[in-house]
Amino acid sequence: MGPISEKTRLEEYREVKGRLDQKWPIDEANTSGYTVEDWKTNNDTAKCYDPKSLMMSFGTVTIREEEGRCEILVFYNLKHESFQLPKGRRNLHESAADAAMRETQEETGVVVQPLYLNFDTRIQVDGEMAKEDYVRCNSNGTVTAMNRDIIYAMSYSDKKTQAYRHIYFYAAQPAAGYGESNPAMLGNEDKTNTVLWLSFEEAQTQLTMKAERAAVMTAQILYKRTRDDKGSWALSKRLLEQWRKENAVRRALTEQALVRAVVSDTKKVAILTEAIKRIVTDQAAAAPILDYLKQLS
Template identity: 65%
Template sequence: MDLIVDAIDDKTSCREYDKVIQRLDRRWEIEKVNEQPYDAEDWKDNNDTAVCYDMKSLMMSFGTVTIREKPGAGGPQVLIFFNAKHKSYQLPKGRRNLHEDPADAALRETLEETGVEVEPLYLGFDTRIVLDHPETAIEDVGFVRQNENGTVTAVNRDVLYAMSYDDKKTGAHRHIYFYAAQPALGDGEPDAALLSGEDRTNKVHWFGFEEARRKLTMRAEREAVIAAQILYRRTRDNKEWWDLSKELLEKWKKNNAARRVLTGQPLARAVASDPGKAAILAEAIKKIVPDGGVEAAALALDYLKRLGAAHGNGLA
C-alpha cells in the first residue's frame, strides 16, 4: 500500500492516550461573567488570540467515530478506511451540503465514504451545549445534570471531539467535528454499491480501538478515537446512561425515518432500482414512523414510488 505514514509505536500510542484522558478529566473552572465582568485586559487578550476566516478559505467537515460490537471480534471495533489516492488511513468525514444539518452530514459522509449506513451513538460526557429548558431536556439530549462550572453532563449525540489545522497544500483552514455513531443495519459490513463515485477505491476496515489508533495517519483523528473509546466504555459501564442511550436512539429513529428517505439518501436510490427491496423498505417505513406521522409516511412512500418509476421497477 505504500503508506504515507507508518503505524505509531507503543510509546507514542500510550502518550497520546494519556494526553486525551487528561484533557477529558481535567478540572474545568470558569468565572461567572455576572460576578467577574470582562475588563479591558480581557478584551485585549480575546482580540490578540482571535483568528478570523472568510468563507472561501474556511472548510468545515463533519465525520464520525463509528463503533460496533460484533460477536467473536474480541471487543469493540472502529470503522476506518484506507484512502488509496492519498495513501492514508482516515476516519470518514466531509463537507455538508447546503442547508444540511451538521450531524446529518456526518452520517451521510460516513455512508458515502465507507458503504456503511450508520446512526447516532448517544454517549454521556461533559459538554458546553446550552439547555434552553433544563426541566424537559431529557426528551432532547438525555439531560443528566447542569454543572456549576458552566458545563452540562448529558447523554447526547453532540460533537465529541474537534480538530483544526491549516492545510498548506490547498490553503484551506480545516475545522473538523466528530460525532459518535454505530451501524444502522446488522454488523455494519460495507456495501461497495453505496460508496459515492469518488470513494469507490476506498478500502474499508473494522479494527479494534488500539489497531485503529495505530493505523490512522492524522494524530488528531487518533485522539478522536481515543476520546470515543473512553466515553463509550464509561457509557456502557453506566447502566442508567446506557439504557438512556438506547431510548434516545429509538426516538431518533422514529423521528427521522420518513425525513431521511425524503432527502434522497443513497440507500433509497439503491433500493428503488429493486422492487423487492423497495417494498421491504416501504413496509419498514410504515412500522417505524411514529404515531400521528401517517402523512409523513405517505410522502415517503410516494417518494419511493416516483424514484422506483424512474428506475422502471413498477413499485405499486
C-alpha cells in the same frame, strides 16, 4: 507513514485521558460576566476567516461491538496512502450531523446512525430540556449530558486548498443490518477505498494523523464510561429509538416535500397522514390525530 509504536500509542492515550479528566476551572472573579479586560483579550486573540479561507468538515468515529470486541470503522485511502476516519464537507442546505453520516456512508459503504454518549460539552441547554434527569448544568459553564453532539474537533492548515480546515467528529454506530461495507454505497471518488473494522488499539496505531488517533481515544473513553453504566446505556438506546422515529418523519416530509406540496390541502393531509403512520406505532395515540386529519381532508 507506518503504524506508530505501542509506547507512543500509550503516551497519546494518557494525554487524551488527561484532558478529558481535567476539571475545568471556575473563574470566580468573572462570574458576573465579561469585563472590559476580558473583551480586550478576546479582541487581541481573535482569528478571522472569510468563507473561502475556512473549510469545515464533519465525520464520525463509528463503533460496533462484535462478540464482545469493540471495533472502529476506518478506511485506507489509496490515493493519499493514508488510514483515515470518514469525514467531508457539507452539501448545500445540509446539517452538520447529516453531513457526517452521509460522508461516512460514501467513504466506507456503511450506513450509520448516532451513538448517544454521556460527556461534558458546551452545548446550550434551556427550557424544558434543562429539567431532564440526564442533563446537568455545571457551575463552570459546561453541561454534562447524554447527547449526540460533537465529541471531538481538530484543525490544521490544508496545504492543497490553502484554507484552514476545521473537522468535527460525531460518535456513531452502524444502522441495523449495515454492519459491513456495501461497495454499491461508496461515492464515485471513494471506489478505491479499502474499508476496515479495527480494534480501538489497532485504529490508534494505524491512523495516519495523530489528531484522528486522539479522536478514537476520546470515543473509546466516552463509550466505555457510558457502556459500563447500565442506566446510561439503557438511556442511550432509548434516545436512539426516539431519534429514529423523529428522523423517519423528517425524512418522510423531506422526501415527499410537504412544505412544497401546494397542489391542494388534500395532498398535504395525505402526505402528513402517511408520515404520522410511519412514526406513531401506538394506534390509540395516533387515532385522534388521524381523525383530525380526516376532517381536514
